[in-house]
Amino acid sequence: MTDLLSKFDPYIAEHKGLLDTGVNDPFGVVMTQVLSPTRAVINGRETILVGTYNYMGMTFDPDVIAAGKAALESFGAGSTGSRVLNGTFAPHIAVEQALKDFYGTKSAIVFSTGYQANLGMVSTLAGKGDYIILDADSHASIYDGCKLGNAEVVRFRHNNWQDLDKRLGRLPADAGKLVILEGVYSMLGDVAPLPELVAVAKKHKAMTMVDEAHAMGFFGQHGRGVYEEMGLEDDIDFVVGTFSKSVGTVGGFAVSNHPKFEILRLVCNPYRFTASLPPAVAATAEASIRKLMNAKEKRDNLWAVSRKLHAGLKAAGFKMATDTPESAIIAVLLPDQDSTVAMWHQLLEHGIYCNMSRPPATPAGIFLLRCSLSAAHTLADVDTIVSRFIAARDSLSAMPAA
Amino acid sequence: MNREMTYARLIELIEPFNKKGIALAEATSFADDLELDSLTVMDLVANIEDEWDINMPLNILPDLETVGQLADAVVKLKG
Numbered sequence: 001m002t003d004l005l006s007k008f009d010p011y012i013a014e015h016k017g018l019l020d021t022g023v024n025d026p027f028g029v030v031m032t033q034v035l036s037p038t039r040a041v042i043n044g045r046e047t048i049l050v051g052t053y054n055y056m057g058m059t060f061d062p063d064v065i066a067a068g069k070a071a072l073e074s075f076g077a078g079s080t081g082s083r084v085l086n087g088t089f090a091p092h093i094a095v096e097q098a099l100k101d102f103y104g105t106k107s108a109i110v111f112s113t114g115y116q117a118n119l120g121m122v123s124t125l126a127g128k129g130d131y132i133i134l135d136a137d138s139h140a141s142i143y144d145g146c147k148l149g150n151a152e153v154v155r156f157r158h159n160n161w162q163d164l165d166k167r168l169g170r171l172p173a174d175a176g177k178l179v180i181l182e183g184v185y186s187m188l189g190d191v192a193p194l195p196e197l198v199a200v201a202k203k204h205k206a207m208t209m210v211d212e213a214h215a216m217g218f219f220g221q222h223g224r225g226v227y228e229e230m231g232l233e234d235d236i237d238f239v240v241g242t243f244s245k246s247v248g249t250v251g252g253f254a255v256s257n258h259p260k261f262e263i264l265r266l267v268c269n270p271y272r273f274t275a276s277l278p279p280a281v282a283a284t285a286e287a288s289i290r291k292l293m294n295a296k297e298k299r300d301n302l303w304a305v306s307r308k309l310h311a312g313l314k315a316a317g318f319k320m321a322t323d324t325p326e327s328a329i330i331a332v333l334l335p336d337q338d339s340t341v342a343m344w345h346q347l348l349e350h351g352i353y354c355n356m357s358r359p360p361a362t363p364a365g366i367f368l369l370r371c372s373l374s375a376a377h378t379l380a381d382v383d384t385i386v387s388r389f390i391a392a393r394d395s396l397s398a399m400p401a402a
Numbered sequence: 403m404n405r406e407m408t409y410a411r412l413i414e415l416i417e418p419f420n421k422k423g424i425a426l427a428e429a430t431s432f433a434d435d436l437e438l439d440s441l442t443v444m445d446l447v448a449n450i451e452d453e454w455d456i457n458m459p460l461n462i463l464p465d466l467e468t469v470g471q472l473a474d475a476v477v478k479l480k481g
Contacts, residue, residue, distance in 0.1 A: 136448070146460065152457075152459040153459055153461055154457045154459060154460070155444065155448070157448060166452070170455065170457045360439070360441055364441040364442060364445060
């Protein structure tokens, strides 16, 4: 018998080698208590969370919790079914209405996760004979959506509209085309030049889809995302988003003004062949989305702490992934895996949790310690985070070289 | 399009990714011999697309295991 798992031996060896150096497992962190959107107990120690994507700090909002409890009591623990069969309850309709109100669109479709939203949208919109043109640094869920579908897939160099123009120009003029962009790219936290990219897509008569997972709530007048901030509301065909970041629960969605958008419910497998969200989750999402419509103080604070962390780490001599703070993702570049893991471990020992990111999640050859800020962080928290980054670095340089 | 010239230029494009400095040949495998990871392959593909002004759909990449197969694909795509 061929052991099907033996193909993963190199990963097993690499992971074991990593743990044998005595560090915490960067992929095995357990939070034994969650105290607030920005504090949890990890390894018995109260830790500041700077890597949760909990941008608007909604996870413990009293109104959100109350809405979830009420729905749990009245609709039960789960729907046990697909949206197109027995799995559509009043809270699912209500959360889709909240999305339509938030985005000002005619339609909204809720998926069970953000991953499935991309999987479903990408694989269903572009079919056989159509073309998908995606940014090279697109999220894995977008690439996986391409694999699930039957379209021809072409990628262009990250955020490079000239490169997009060139590649679109090589495609048959009358073929169906979907250009897939993201407002904020999650690894480096950089913002896409959407006006230029969308203009190129329009020039070549392609439809556009923008994933605004990392921008909801704090970009644009209504918090709709980078596309709103850049004045492209009439130019984007489909917007994809998630409940697992700014909204503070789990789920995914797509919104659109396309008159035929609703048909996707009947033809999209990642929508119709999976159970719908638990009604309590839908209810918490609805409550949260409605509160995000009036969250000016939260978003102002999120930007303030993001800018302060970028400035603080830069002043402390860390190499930043972006020259300026472009989003609520503030990433520090490190030279290689060993130094990244060592620093990540020291940070955790100093009571800071951030994300360790490495290829293939990151663009080629890039190793990151990625921080994501929350509206629930205070400016004083940022002082503590920066001082612990410095202390962690100092404790590394105090160690004898291995 | 001339297969021989395409192959020769292809070798030049692959050379910067040949970190181990092995001798490149028709049967050289991208995964086993050059040990290119999927991200590096993507960069090489982008360079090839620009060199010959073609789109090389991601869907066909899994079938292109060797330098020779890649040369055949470029000739075919260029038409």
